[in-house]
Amino acid sequence: MATILLVDDDPLLRGSLAEDLCAHGHEVAVAETGAHALSFLERLPIDLLLTDLRLPDLTGLALLHEVRARRPEVQVIIMTAFGDIPTAVKAIQDGAYHFLPKPFDLEELHPLLTRALETQRLRREVATLRAQQFGDPHIPGLLGESRAIQDLRLLIRRLAATPRTSILVVGESGTGKEVVANAIHAASARAAGPIVKVNCSAIPETLLEADLFGYEKGAFTDAKEAKKGLFELAHGGTIFLDEISDMALPLQPKLLRVLDEQVFRRVGGLKDIRVDVRVIAATNRDLGALVQAGRFREDLYYRLRVMEVLISPLRTRQEDIRALAHHFLAFYNREFGKSLGGFDRATEAILTRYSWPGNVRELKNVIERAAILADGDLIAPALLPQQLHPCTATSLSGEGGIFLPPSLSLEEVEKHYLRMALKAAKGNRTETARRLGITRVTLRAKIRRYGLA
Numbered sequence: 001m002a003t004i005l006l007v008d009d010d011p012l013l014r015g016s017l018a019e020d021l022c023a024h025g026h027e028v029a030v031a032e033t034g035a036h037a038l039s040f041l042e043r044l045p046i047d048l049l050l051t052d053l054r055l056p057d058l059t060g061l062a063l064l065h066e067v068r069a070r071r072p073e074v075q076v077i078i079m080t081a082f083g084d085i086p087t088a089v090k091a092i093q094d095g096a097y098h099f100l101p102k103p104f105d106l107e108e109l110h111p112l113l114t115r116a117l118e119t120q121r122l123r124r125e126v127a128t129l130r131a132q133q134f135g136d137p138h139i140p141g142l143l144g145e146s147r148a149i150q151d152l153r154l155l156i157r158r159l160a161a162t163p164r165t166s167i168l169v170v171g172e173s174g175t176g177k178e179v180v181a182n183a184i185h186a187a188s189a190r191a192a193g194p195i196v197k198v199n200c201s202a203i204p205e206t207l208l209e210a211d212l213f214g215y216e217k218g219a220f221t222d223a224k225e226a227k228k229g230l231f232e233l234a235h236g237g238t239i240f241l242d243e244i245s246d247m248a249l250p251l252q253p254k255l256l257r258v259l260d261e262q263v264f265r266r267v268g269g270l271k272d273i274r275v276d277v278r279v280i281a282a283t284n285r286d287l288g289a290l291v292q293a294g295r296f297r298e299d300l301y302y303r304l305r306v307m308e309v310l311i312s313p314l315r316t317r318q319e320d321i322r323a324l325a326h327h328f329l330a331f332y333n334r335e336f337g338k339s340l341g342g343f344d345r346a347t348e349a350i351l352t353r354y355s356w357p358g359n360v361r362e363l364k365n366v367i368e369r370a371a372i373l374a375d376g377d378l379i380a381p382a383l384l385p386q387q388l389h390p391c392t393a394t395s396l397s398g399e400g401g402i403f404l405p406p407s408l409s410l411e412e413v414e415k416h417y418l419r420m421a422l423k424a425a426k427g428n429r430t431e432t433a434r435r436l437g438i439t440r441v442t443l444r445a446k447i448r449r450y451g452l453a
Contacts, residue, residue, distance in 0.1 A: 002047035002117050003027045007037045007063070008079070009056055017050075020106055026113075034058030038066055042271045045235055046074050048116055053080035053087070061091060068095045070271075073123065073228070075116040079104070142176070142183060143327055144320030148312040156180065159307055160187035166259055168244075168304045169282040171311030174361030174437055177282035178242065180309055185238040190278060193237025196230045201246035201445035209251050210267050219268025231264060235275045244281040244304065245290055246445065252297045255279075259303050279304075285411070314356040314363065321352050321363065328364050329379070332371035341377045350381055354388045357417075358437020365437050387435060415450040422452065 004021055008014045009032045018028045029044055031037040034055045040046065049067055053060035060078045067074050078091050081102040088099035097116045100109070142153060159167060160183075167184065169177045178197065185195045203211055210219075214229030231239060241247070247255065258264050259279055263272045281304050290296035314321065326342065333340055343351065356362055370383040381389070418436075425431040433443040447453055 002113075003029070003045055004113075005029045005031065005037060005040050005044070005046045005049045005051075007031045007034070007049065007051040007055065009033070009052065009054075024110060032056070034063045034066075037063060038070075041067065041071055041074070042273070045274050045276050046071065047120060048075045048077065048113065050077050050079065053078055053082065061087075061094065064091065064094055064096055069226075073120065073232075075120050077112065077116060142179060144317060144323050146312075146317035146320045148317050149320060152180070152309070152311065155309060156183050157187060159309070160184050162307075163189065164262075164276075164278050165306055166278070166304055167280045167307045167309060168287075169280060169309045169311065170287075171282075171284060172313050172359055173284050173442060174359035175311040175313060176360050177284075177311060178240065180311060181238070181240040181280045181282065184280060185240075185278075188238075188278070190237050194234055195238045195240060196234040197240045197242065198230055199242045199441070201243035202441045205248040205251070208247070209254070212251075213254065213264050213266050214269075215267035216269045219266070223268065226266070229264075229266065231258060231275050231277055232273065234277045236277075238278045238280060241279065241281045243283060243445070245283040245285040245287060245296065246449075249295070249297065252300045256297065256300045256303060259300075289411075314359045318352050321356075322348060324360060324363055325351055325367055328367035329371060332368055336371060338371060338374070340371060340374055340379065343379045344381075346381045347379050347384065350384060350388050362437025365434070385435075411450075414446070415452070418446055418450060419452060422447075 004026050006014060006018055006021065006028055007030075008017070011032070014030055014032065018030050021028045029040045029046070031040055032055075034057050037049070037051065041049075049063075051060050051063055055063065058066075060080065064076050064078065067076055072095075075097045076095065077098045077100055078096050079100045079102055080087075091099045097119065098112055100112070142149060142156075159165065167181075169180050171177050181197075182195065185191060198208075198212065200208060210227075210229070212229050212231055214227050214232055215223050217223055217226045241255075254264060258275075258277070262276060263274050265272055287296055287301050287305075291298045291301050314324075325348075329340055329342065332338070351363075351366075358365070366385060366388065367379075369385065370379045373383045374380075421432050421436055422429075425435060429440060429443055429447075433440045436443070438446075
């Protein structure tokens, strides 16, 4: 099903075609002039333009050129009773999907529309794959039978049934916030559309706006041609904004407008662009505290958390650790061509006793390391990193333990812990990120946030 803009100055043909397209499940906007069609194009998420060659104010070819310049993703089919071969060839060369002579049989039209829309879907998918910042698709954050995971699955099913409700996913680093976003999208009616992922802390502030909303030709020095933003690429699907707490204040009102109206403007643009997108945001920080500190807009905070999903840290659901560990081991058996049978009892005891500050991501990294090193049938304790063993698990500071006053905030605890981790690794960021079970990008963002450089 698609949103089709039908342009023809013949009211009888326009009415009968619109009725037939609606009967086949499409949403149809009708216009009798080129100017009217262009106004629709700026306000509606049009998928396909079906236009007559001769219009009162424009030719179909002129309208085609305007559409290609403003909305190049829209498929265009030109109809005419006065066509000839040179005109048809010109239309195809200029970007039209098909040239349809009148009169035509409606049974001929619908297969043509299906092919045009399928071509468009494939193009969008390719563009989305190029634009997405992929996370690790193999972290099964919803695997487990703890009460917390069962409740989370139930909540995801309920959220997936809503068409456009914005969602805020909250949890510590490595708990699987991206996995929750994937699950909501996959279980929803938007599953056939794209899911576009953006890490707001990994993109410089000056570039994030252009990435999200796109830009027009000449908007800035290097803007030699117009470019669609990630919100446009996510049309019909979901956009996942990770680390939303790091989004700059000047950009937040523009995100709020998209949430409220599903409308935005490209950088340097004068026209509103309408999209149909569900926004899922995620953070490991206390947005309420950031609001109080004046570092996050209060109206955006409440608009994002229409539905809030809290993910429990792995240390609070120890009954899930064994299932996750065996799942990761099975994955790395396939990945490395091995046939490891599991973990010995001592190893399982260590895995379930450890507090997992890096959560599921850290567990996955530990199992990957053990699978690489293992030669026998079972994973032995010697294959686990030193920080997991009881005698060294509390010695990160090099002073036998970590003692912090209970009055410290969560951010202060994280800053203190990060400083000690960097010190223990002698400032080696790669080693620090590995020990903490996070990526170098996340570590770099945290170092910048806490002024530890």
